[in-house]
Structures are given as C-alpha cells and as structure tokens.
Amino acid sequence: MNEKLHTLIEKLLEWQTDPDWWPGSSVFEIASSAILTQNTNWNNVEKAMHNLLDSGIDSWEKLLYDEDLEKHIRPAGFYQNKSRALRALAGLFLSTPEPTRTQLLNLRGVGPETADSILLYALNKPEMVIDAYTRRILEKCNIITKKCSYDELKTMILGELPAHYDVNTLKRLHAAFVEIGKRYCKKTTKCNCCPLEAIKERGTS
C-alpha cells in the first residue's frame, strides 16, 4: 500500500464532492468534447461546442454528414485531425451505442485519456482518467519520481481507492486532480493555499 497516495486520494475526494463536473447533457456532447479538448483549453472547446449545437449538430448522425464540421470546430484547434476523429467516433457510436475501451482505442485520434474520459463521463463506466494534471500533482507532491506509463499510473491509483468505490468516486477524483492542478499546482506551485499541502510534506511511503 502507498500510504501517501492513499491519503492524497482521500483528501481529493473530500474536496471534490460533485461527480457531475464534466459539462454536457448528453453522451454526444460529453464524448465530442472529450475529442475537442485534446491539446487545448476548455474555453476553446466551449466555442466549438456552441458552434456545433447552434448549427443544429446535436447527434452523431448529423455530425457524420455535416459538411461544415471543420469550420464549426476550428476554435478548438487541430481541426482537421479532430474532425476525422469525431467522424470516426460518430460512426462507432452509430453502430455500437456502448463501445468498449478497445473499440475506442482502435479509432485514430483516440488515446487512453480520451477513451477513459468518454467511458467514465459519457457512458458511466468505472475507468480512471489520467492526464497531465494527475502526473504533475503526483510528481510535485513527491509521490512518483519517474515517468510512469499511463497504465502504470492508472493501476497505482486504482489500487489506492477507498473500498467499494463507484463510478461517481472516479468522476470526483479526476475532477479534483484537474481543479487542484488548475488552481494551485501550476508551473509555479501555490502550496501554501493548496488543500494537499500537508500531504506533500509527508514522507514518501
């Protein structure tokens, strides 16, 4: 057992109580935004999603056949790659409303972080999302010292979750990593205001 990681997870779950953190009111909106958020900030995702929804693109079928898809999602950047990934995702969801992780990972433009975000927040499946904030917090709080793979980090975190955790626990935990990362754990850290400060100062076991 990694006592320090276990305590950090407990603290994060105390801090973030809302599981409905990822914006979006449908599988279509949440899964599309998981593609759009790659390598950009959420403001740009919102602009792209507004363009889509304001143009009446609110389903996989409409997205798949929309000739202006690239124009609509341009604010999110990398719009050619993202439009390809969105069309591939639309095709998958139209044939398989509850795709597996393997099916998602087989799509071009969908990596582990995007696949797990879609599974967790759009489909309510018990997956843990690992992102840059998760890594940075664990590194800067001296819990990991080397570059771990996505799967290593995911296994490490899943092994320290409270007993009987559920989908909402995983949603809250990822949300907490992101929000703590945005507010306190930037390039220059604000440890003295951060709810994890006491944990950072502990030994590593």
Ligand code: SF4
């Ligand atoms: S701001 Fe400091 S205490 Fe908070 S997560 Fe980052 S390193 Fe840890």
